[in-house]
Amino acid sequence: MATIRGRMARRALSPGERLPSIRRLARDLAVSPSTVVEAYDRLAAEGLIRSRPGAGFYAVGAPAPLALAEDGPALDRAIDPFWVSRQSLDAPSGARRPGCGWLPPDWMPEAALRRAVRTLAKADAAVLTDYGTTQGSLALRRLLARQCAEGGVEAGPEQIVLTPSGTQAIDLICRFLLNPGDTVLVDDPCYFNFQALLRAHRVKIVGVPFTPAGPDVAGFEAALAAHRPRLYVTNSALHNPTGATLAPRTAHRVLTLAAAYDLAIVEDEIFADFEPEPAPRLAALDALARVVRIGSFSKTLSASIRCGYIVARPDWVEGLRDLQVATNFGGPSPMAAELVLRTLSDGSYRKHLAALRGRLARRRREVAGDLAGLGIRPWIEPRGGFYLWCRLPGGRDAAEVAKAALAEGVVLAPGNVFSVSQSAADFMRFNVAQMDKEALRAVARALAPALG
CATH class of the missing domain: 3.90.1150.10 (Aspartate Aminotransferase, domain 1)
Structure with a gap:
């Protein structure tokens, strides 16, 4: 491959010119014909050469140098x-x-991830080749349901939707609950990508001052009365960026106000596994009536294996599944879900x-x-x-x-x-x-x- 690239870069092979035959190049480079076949196939996959059945391989042209x-x-x-x-x-x-x-x-957990990757080769062929289902892997949803129960959230696997990432979990919820021009509350400060994503949905963003115990309750109530928001997006385990923890009294007041003003809440759980002891959870206190729990595995497992999840009340799950089909044609990659499942199930995790x-x-x-x-x-x-x-x-x-x-x-x-x-x-x-x-x-x- 390096030889052919070099010839093209030196103009020794011009666009449209026929490459040496497989046998000839194998002889010239003292390699096996199968090595040349693989090299030509890879170069063709990169678009540098083109195969003409019965006539050999031809140069397409070297790509322009990449400017830094x-x-x-x-x-x-x-x-x-x-x-x-x-x-x-x-x-x-x-x-x-x-x-x-x-x-x-x-x-x-690199060692656990490598073990999971090796065992993935033994998975059913469908895991390696098929689309994901509209809710994602049942086995992983069952595991997540057990974890929810440990945290006081009663939700069966049928109430969980796997998504291609945590960000896409929020995106689905926004598509489901919001219309352009709606108002959304966020903490001030909050995770910056909440703002970026909400702006993409063309909604009005209102910040509520954040304290070491959670959102400022007086400011929260004033924002509800003044703006009548449709949604509130927050972290409640370890807040991003402040690291603060939601206090029980604040959680109770937030839910009381949310019920009074018909406010839906997205509770991002992405940092939950870093807590030494669990803090109050809006989803547990609310029993998922108006709170949606989301999360992913990018912080504790791997940012490379993209897989998130949504835990919501049953009637919302149906709409989210339809949106998942419309925007992603199914859930996350079955391979990604399988890797997450195998790593989480590893006794070392x-x-x-x-x-x-x-x-x-x-x-x-x-x-x-x-x-x-x-x-x-x-x-x-x-x-x-x-x-x-x-x-x-x-x-x-x-x-x-x-x-x-x-x-x-x-x-x-x-x-x-x-x-x-x-x-x-x-x-x-x-x-x-x-x-x-x-x-x-x-x-x-x-x-x-x-x-x-």
Whole structure:
């Protein structure tokens, strides 16, 4: 393959020119004909050559050289709710990403995942070739139903819909419950992609100030009275970005107000497995009457295996299944669901979670101490998870600090990308698992000009 690519790059093979025969190239390169056959097949799959039955293989033309600017993150992009996602996802290999929302590979259950991948080869052929069903794997839904029951949510497998990701779970719910122009409440600050997704649905977004005990109850009630929102989207296990935990009294008041104003609630459970002890859950207190639980496995298992889920009341599930067909023609990849099931069923997974919680607790303390040396202080001390929501010293502009760090290849998450009201300009969210000493030094250097 390298030989043919090289000849095309040097113009020794022009577009439309016939390639050497399989036997001739095998002789010239001292390889077997089968090796040449495979190489030609791969080049044809890439679109570099074309087969003409009975006439051999012909050059199509080498692709234009890829400009580096076309493949990397846009460094001058405006800092908005897409900014951290784009910079984190598109960062070159080796870049440091304490602003991203996932754990490094060596923090994930790699051995269990590799075992699951090996056993997947023995799965039924349908798992490897068919579309997913409209609700997804029954076996995985049964496992999730058992986990729901352990957390006080009574929901059978028939009340669970698997989705291609957690984000697509929210997207389905928005399609099901909202119309353009509706109003949606979010926490302020909140996960930035909630804002990005809701804007794609052309709804009005209203932020409610968030406190260490959950949404500000007075502000929540005032927003309900003033805007009559259709939906409220939140995290209740470990809040993103603050790491706060919902208090029982706040949960009770939120549900009382939701019933009074006919408000539906999406409760994102994605960080639940990081909790040392379960906090109150709106879905459990409400018995899924108006609360929808969503989640995925990207934080504790693998961000590469895309699979999310929705737990909802039965009459809503039917509509969500229809929408799943319309937007994705079925649930997640059966292979993805099978990998999740096999890994979660692995006896080592619970031990992995216990070790992960302990490792993160130590890392939160270490990073908090390192940041304190720069005058950066956490808003609260989270009970679990991998985020520290911190205030920068002297009211420094986090966006400017993030831009300066990005110039050194370090991706940070400035506060206002999380804030609907743009009231978190001097805050930064740090992923402690991604925060090494070099990233810390880059933060210190980025702060230095502002510190004068």
